[in-house]
Amino acid sequence: MGMERSSVVVLDNGGGLLKAGFGGETDPVAVVPNCVGRPPSSKKWLVADQLQADDADVTGVSLRRPIDRGYLINPEVQREVWDRVFRSLLKLEDLSQSSLLLVEPLFNPPSLQRSADELVFEEFGFGSLCVADSPSLVHLYEASRPQGPAVASLVVDCGFSFTHAAPVMQNLTLNYGVKRMDLGGKALTNYLKELVSYRSLNVMDETLLIDHAKEQLCFVSLDLQRDLRLSRKSGKENILKCTYVLPDGVTHTKGFVKDLNEARRYQSLPDGTSNYTSELDSKMEVTGGQGDTDKADDRRKVDLTQNEFVLTNERFLVPEMLFQPVDLGMNQAGLAECIVRAVNSCHPYLHPVLFENIILTGGSTLFPRFAQRLERELRPLVLDAYDVKITCQENPILGVWKGGSLLASSPEFESMCITKAEYEEIGSARCRRRFFH
Template sequence: MTGGSGVVVIDNWGGLLKAGFGGDNDPIAVVPNCMAKPPGGNASSKKWLVADQLQAEDVDVTGMTLKRPIDRGYLINTEVQRDVWERVLRNLLQVDPTNSSLLLVEPMFNPPAIQHATDELVFEEFGFNSLYVADGPSLVHLYEASRQPMMFRAQCSLVVDCGFSFTHASPVLQNFTLNYGVRRMDLGGKALTNYLKELVSYRSLNVMDETLLIDDAKEKLCFVSLDVPGDLHLARLSFKDNPFRCSYILPDGITYKKEFIKDMDEALRYRTLPQESDSKDHGMDTNKSEDRKKAELSQNEFVLTNERFLVPEMLFHPIDLGINQAGLAECIVRAVQACHPYLQPVLFESIILTGGSTLFPRFTERLERELRPLVPDDYKVKITRQENPIFGVWRGGSILASSPDFESMCITKSEYEEMGSARCRRRFFSLNRILSFWRSSFSVGQSLRRSESCL
């Protein structure tokens, strides 16, 4: 069975794969874009688990060996990607690709060799009828413009995507990503998880092989600090009762089948408080949780304290950790400054946050504090985090896939077989689209000049 439009929409990123049908509000499948094999030597343990199989309640992900089709944002293993797509299309979407079109979200600046490999996968392995390739920022803008009248009228935005492999700041004008203005940080959710693994392994327990577990701990326990020196000072003053302290229990296969946080109330008590609150009066009874135990640390347990806010700090001040890159606020400013001066005030007022890392508590507030001193005083700064940063790109793809003109924008299987991948791909960067962009840019500049003359 298929959705109303008969178009499959796949947001194919390194961490999570989102798949569903054009016209739907939410994807049907939101699964890890990887394969994993449990440790051990018996025959049953050698079976590779794919996509949603890793999310089953009875699966212990401890020590699993991972295979990812995407590394550093780009497709490197088409065999693994084929197995993941096969699982998603056949078992979760229950769709026959030979009777469907595909809207695929690809990373920006995808090399021609990877584009060719992707087209082979789509047309030769799965036999889709037609293909349209879109980039994430333009789809995020499309979705938000359909919801926000102000953004629809301005027709431009700055999409900040804190993804799995990279973080991009991308100016978008009339659903067209201005590639010359895109700025990238080589930091994303994967780098944060790896950093947390290193900190935990150095301080308490070797978890370097526990990627899935540490990823879960990061998502549940980490938060963005609004005052890093102050929080570090607070932790030193209360060393024996660190307000950030919480314990994470790893599964042992006997007592605990799944990982969990020892005391959720204790874990949440600080990060949900206003920054100015007195640390000595948290206003919560930390003994309510049934999972709270008085036993000492075991070999299946580790404690997080300052790591909870030092890990997300990588995105804001990577230089403090020895990473020679600009922080997120400076990355945004550089992206805006690369655009025409008439677009710059509009872009600063239309910043959209998407991607899983933007879900850290206080992320938006911290970014605004970092960004405001770098922006001219007469410019407004408005930052909007998507309602669901995980689904934002996919929902934009769903809107586009359900539009009446979608099929005319696609490459068909017969065109691919006749002309090859390289020539077909030129349709996505046609002269008409480029001319349309320049006409739009000129129109925005003219209207902004008229607005200024009326002030």
């Protein structure tokens, strides 16, 4: 007897955001932080969606995450988050009647696989389990769309903990070709915290607020030297300057951008660089470089009693980590080189196909101009005979979950699962052989 679609729970258990819903649905029911947090003024821990509540003051909140560097290392915290999601948000009463499609990270060690299986079968009592990886699900979803990749694609997943460039062929991730950068959304947020704390206010304990500021204000530079010059200008001439206001706990409990129109002035910058840059240089010569002095004076006059901070070059230097980590003192290849290495690890017959079917997913790909910059970096590294085509997912945060929903509603899904009875009879390690990664 086949399972009904509504009995399959699809869980994309990300390091930053957890996405959960039912197989066959268009969108997940819950997209919540995969963590618990405790505000300084309270002894109570807030779990998942409670951190998103309108009345929740996340200033100085202490966070505990179940996932570190992409892997589930704290099952106790994960149990709290899952319990909240399954019982309160998905409103599931008898999990033994449900199957779980769980998205796990690539190269998950056997000991951590066993911990996840114990949570699924012993703590929550799911009837059956299927495990999938994010690149194969992204490919599955995009292949189901009009003009999507039919056979193979290169999925670039810029997630919370790290970034993967993963070749996928016929819905199977080619593990031997996967290349990883130890950089993701968490590292970018931490870098922004350091920059702001060094230049104006100490925000090292404001993870959720700085995460929000990063998402609202950061963008990818198409001309780094030009934007660095612009960021040194003073006053109204600096079109990159913007202000983020921290909560005061009285009139507002959430951080916000003071002037969104001001923050988006950079979008009017032309893509061409030569004329604009030379014009800028001549202006700076006329002023005698006064902009640099003004900028230094401005920073010395920062009022530390104010609950706000100003961003200029931080806005593009933070995403720059993904493209040129060496410039920021990190001994890693940039994203474009990572992609080329992943493609070159595959059979030469696949090279043109993969370069023509690059799919971007993950929250860090949402930075404005991300795809344009990546294409500019890639083009000189790829043979002229090959086309480079980059596809941005409609919603890169939900792309993996949507692929999971599609898989969970397929006729083959039931045969892909391991049941609770099988787990109890032969154990985690032997059950896991059913999954290809």
